[in-house]
Amino acid sequence: MARIIVDDGAFETTITVAIIGGGAAGLCAALAATEAGAEVVVFERDALPQGSTSLSAGLIPAPGTKAQAEAGIADSPELFARDIQAKAHGDADQTVLDLVAAGAGPAIDWLAEAHGLAFTVIADFSYPGHSARRMHGLASRSGAELIDRLRAAVERADIPIMTEAHVTGLVVSGSGDLRGLEITRPDGSAERIGATAIVLACNGYGGNKALVAEHIPDLKDALYFGHPGNQGDAVLWGRGLGVELRHMSGHQGHGSVAHPHGILVSWAVIMEGGFQVNAEGRRFWNESQGYSEAALAVLGQPGGVAFDIFDARIAGIARQFEDFRRAEATGAVITAESPEALAQALKIEPQVILETLESVANLKSHGGIDTLGRDWSGLPQLESPYQAVRVTGALFHTQGGLAVDRSARVVKPDGSAIPNLFAAGGAAVGVSGPDASGYLSGNGLVTAVVLGRIAGTEAAGMVRNAARS
Known part of the structure; x- marks a missing residue:
């Protein structure tokens, strides 16, 4: 359990910058802090740094990158900021939004040029809400490859990663100054380590059922598709330190997780002209709104399941993602040569499936907006063979967290910052506002990438200033 330890005693050892968490945020913070001249140690609770990053598709949106320029894509930080704020209904945290919009492009180019991460832009389909094609990924389009490449970069920089080192406490002085941390090993042994600066990169609270029930009660019983280590340590420490927590109900859901296989199915199968039906074979919502809000939409259907319906052309696009290839390999993707065969495979009345397919085909032909609000203009017709995946809704990760300033320092409700405490990624408030939509x-x-880079750089600067004073 994350705790605050009030103690003025000596430490066994002292380091300059301690980074808690070895996911994308923590590893980017480690690279940036090291480049800025600090001595860094990353503390990771698992035997191998993976975190939520490894479970994602590994895609990072960024405007104005060299990869975009090479693909002939026009974009800007201003357009990116407008897209984020529009999706968040005007509720995105303005401080983090400004940092992300300005810093995403330079961060992608930094990782590519300084650390060899060969990002390319997904240029063959658009994600909902993005006005430009700005999603950057590595060759496999997987988070596992992203975290592997970041870890390799950290190892090349000779940055130590202490694995199986679960940070269970932050140590503060009697006067309230942050002094260090406590780590607990798998055998129960504990060690106290002093630190000049600490970066919280330990993600959110999606794995903590009590916190989920408190802040996102609609998903308290949903499948959790994130890393089990996301127990809300940063939130609990933040409460103990009296810092400001923002948008705690914000989260990312997903309504396209193959069930019961537990494999993410890319939302490209929907955005390229596919759709979802419930167990009765009927569409039930406007799928173009986005995959996050799809979680509740799908969970609200009979049995908490739905079917993604698409075709071989769309499957060819989705096949660039490793997750989709894995779903095919495990038999999660059903192929049917006719509407009748599709109905039989899904155990749905043939007439209902036929009516649904005809309705979608007519909407595409006329470019109409249906009664659910989806605009079908410009979307190609589905052709046999049809394909389908049985899916459910899930909670992926939380978006609320510790409020930060422009230096990624954690701030209190009165606006004052804790000078040597920084937060990044899921530990900090995100830019999604308070709702899944x-x-x-x-x-x-x-x-994770932008705040991680900023937090690492600023923590190193804080250490230099402390050494001079």
Whole structure:
């Protein structure tokens, strides 16, 4: 359990910058702090740094990158900021939004040029809410590859990663100054380590059922598709330190997780002209709103399940994602040569499936907006063979967290900052506002990378200033 330890005693050892968490935020913070001249140690609770990053598609939205320029895509930080704020209904945290919009492009180019992460832009389809094609990914389009490449960059920089080192406490002095941390090993042994600066990069609270029930009660019983280590340590420490917590109900859901296989199915299968039906074979919502709000939409259907319906052309686009290839390999993707065969495979009345397919085909032909609010203009017709995946809704990660200033320092309700405490990624408030519908594709990873880079740089600067004073 994350705790605050009030103690003025000596430490066994003292380091300059301690980074708690070895996901994308923590590893980017480590690289940035090291480049800024600080001695860094990353503390990771698992035997291998993976975190929520490894479970994602590894895609980071960013405007004005060299990869975009090479693909002939026009974009800007201003347009990116407008897209984020529009999806968040005007409720995105303005401080973090400004940092993300300005810092995403430079962060992608930094990782590519300084650390060899060969990002390319997904240029063959658009994610909902993005006005430009700005999603950057590595070759496999997987979070596992992203975290592997970041970890390799950290290892090349000779930055130590202490694994199986669960940070269970922050140590503060009797006067309230942050002094260090406590780590607990798998055998129960504990060690106290002093730190000049601390970066919280330990993600959100999606794995803590009590916190989910408190802040996102509609998803308290939903499948959790994030890393089990996301127990809300940063939130609990923040409460103990009296800092400001913002948008705690904000989160990313997903309504396209293959069930019971537990494999993410790319939302490209929907945005390229596919759709969802419930167990009765009927459409039930406007799928173009986004995959985050799809979680509740799907969970609200009979049995909490739905079917993604698409075709071979769309499957060819989705196949660039490793998750989709894995779903095919495990038999989660059903192929049917006719509407009747599709109905039989899904155990749905053939007439209902036929009516639904005909309705969608007519809407596409006329470019109409249906009664659910989806605009079908410009979307190609589905052709046999049809394909389908049985899916459910899930909670992926939380978007609320600790309020930060422009230096990624954690702030209190009165606006004052804790001078040597920084937060990044899921530990900090995101840019999605308080609702699932505010989540724009990639919001989680972009805040991890951008805030991680800022937090690392600023923590190193704080250490230099402390050494001079």
